[in-house]
Amino acid sequence: xxxxxxxxxxxxxxxxxxxxxxxxxxxxxxxxxxxxxxxxxxxxxxxxxxxxxxxxxxxxxxxxxxxxxxxxxxxxxxxxxxxxxxxxxxxxxxxxxxxxxxxx
Numbered sequence: 001x002x003x004x005x006x007x008x009x010x011x012x013x014x015x016x017x018x019x020x021x022x023x024x025x026x027x028x029x030x031x032x033x034x035x036x037x038x039x040x041x042x043x044x045x046x047x048x049x050x051x052x053x054x055x056x057x058x059x060x061x062x063x064x065x066x067x068x069x070x071x072x073x074x075x076x077x078x079x080x081x082x083x084x085x086x087x088x089x090x091x092x093x094x095x096x097x098x099x100x101x102x103x104x
Contacts, residue, residue, distance in 0.1 A: 001098035002066050004036070004058045007044075011088045015052045018089060027056070030077060035069040036060045059098070066095070 010018050027039055036058040044053035060066050081089070 002060050002063055003096040003098055004060065004066055004069070005094045005096060006056045006091055007053065007094070008056070008089050008091045009051050009053045011051045014085070014088050018085065021084070022056070026077070026081060030058065030073070033069060033073045035065050035073070
């Protein structure tokens, strides 16, 4: 399982509006691409930066699936986000590979 993690630092003044837009517009459009099997949104509780920081994690089965997303869907979705929020949101992306899951 591949986890595509997008960490966003959002200016405080727009944080609530950004969260609503992400939940109602952006994440549903990403999930509609049919690449990711699940998504979770997290708030970073301890941050030394201004604003609020969030981590959105999208899961897909393989790197091939992620590459398909990055080539065919990501550019236009990222552009829409950038056009809407510009420098008020700073995002960076990391890739994780899920090795094992433990639960009680």
